[in-house]
Amino acid sequence: MAGSKNILFIEDDRLISEMYARLLRADGYNIDFAYNGAEGLQKTKNKHYDLILLDIMMPQLTGIEVLHELRGEDGHGNPDTKIIILTNLAQDKTSREALKSQADGYIIKADIVPSQLASIIGKLL
């Protein structure tokens, strides 16, 4: 059941991740937050996550760089962890880079609402 699943938001905008988390918590997921890429990478070392929702445009480490760290050749990410890019950056090259770097999905924030994200996550996990 959803209650046992861990989700990590790596997103520098706290309000946005809180907004999504509200409905996800109601669905019974455990939600953690990291507010930059480095912090996010650190958290993945200490705890298993079933899903990481990863922003692209963040200070210091971009989401694509975090993705490389987790899914690259010597990446330390758990292969069972699903990674969905959740961004408003709708660049073809970024979307393709994410696909190439083994992300499980690429979602434009403005094109969905929290309840839709919850239903996508429901299908994923």
Add this chain to the structure above:
Amino acid sequence: MQPNRFKRQTLALFFIVSLIPALVVASIWYLNMQADDQVHILVDFQAFVLPVFLLGIVPAMVLSLVFAELLARPVRRIHNAALELAHGHFNTHFKEQGAGEFKDIGEALDQVASRLEQTLSAAASETALIEAERNKLRGVLSAMTDGVFALDKDGRIILFNRAASELTGRSIESVAGQLAEKVMPFRLNGELVMTRWLATQQGTDRIGRWRSLELYREDGASLFVDVEAVALSNDPNGIRALVTFHDLTARQQLEQMKVDFVALAAHELRTPLTEIKGYLDILQHESKGLTKSNREFLARSMSSATRLTGLVNNLLGVARIEHGELNYQPEPVDYLAFAEDIIDELKPGLKQQQVAFEAKLPVELPQLMADPIGLREVIVNLVDNAAAHVAPKVGQVTLTIRRHRDDIETSITDNGTGIPASALPHLFTKFYRVDEMKSSTRGTGLGLYICRSIIEAHGGRIWAESKEGEGSSFTFRIPLRQVAPTSKSDNNTTITRGAHGWIKEHSLH
């Protein structure tokens, strides 16, 4: 003839001529001596002949000297004048130098001199003209910012301008006589398209044009250029082809900057929209305490925010089309399942707008090669448009999919206000909006333009039919292409929402 030698010869002649009477006199004198007093019939030699002889021969000698000098002088003058002429002084006047017959010769020579002068000055001005033309041509070629070079029949470079040299980093000397395909290999996906084309243009005057060909500089850096080649079949100067190329690197960098800027600007617009839509969505989910009208306000706010998101996406879409970023990436698509997914997604919104929706789908369809991101955008756009043009409660939108010969045809029909016949041909033009002032619906006039670009990328076509007051029908057909049997296994991507969103199918349960 040298005038001094002429003088010597004249003198010698006169000397010989004077010698004959001298010999006669001498022989008479000798006979006189031998005969002694025997021949007295002869005149007294010493008393008469010798003085007469001496008196005659001396003036003759002097005269011959003077005459020789008189004869030699005009010849000498003409000789000097000729020497002057040889040195290019055409204003020498032979006529004034001569006398008697020499005057005629002088006149003739004057004519020769003036003819010569005319001919030579004409030739000189022609040479100057040619030189000026050549300098002009050289100046134009070297001032041009586009690279220009010419090839002979063997494909060797016989002309190479400064811009060509600067753009390629190759000196004019280093490329002269070299094969163009070696030093100027324009490539499109690795193929030497220009030289290959030239090889097929024997005996014709044709122009070939290529966009964005890659060319390696001397230092190994690559350069993108537009190329235009003129194949000449019969050039008198032996030019087989004239090639010009235009550097695109700077323009491409600018284009990329524009694309990046638009993407970032769209990102900035989407961020506040995300929160507006997000909290409206949360409010809708937690709306137990709200009145019915409050819930309606929420629904309207959500609908406007969604439309605004669509407009931002359209603007970005146009920027992508304009800059060639709209990548048509076809993959095998099970069109029926694909359409059903979209219909499921659109139904709630249509219900909210109180628009009846019907889908007429065939039982089965072959797979087709299509770009699902693009096709999804087209169908959503057409259904949204239809729903916006029908009246609530009585509005009806129908989506029909059927096979039409080797095409798959998709129609979206409504019973709305319809489109004036005069507007139909312009519907798919960028920024075109039907009757802007009276229109109750809002939009950028970009949606249908984007639809057309996407359908055309599929090799298909899109059109509209309408009767004012009765409704409209938008139809697109895309050709069924053979789906390679192996390519299905590569396909693990399916589309969730939005122009760029995707979720890997195998990630889903």
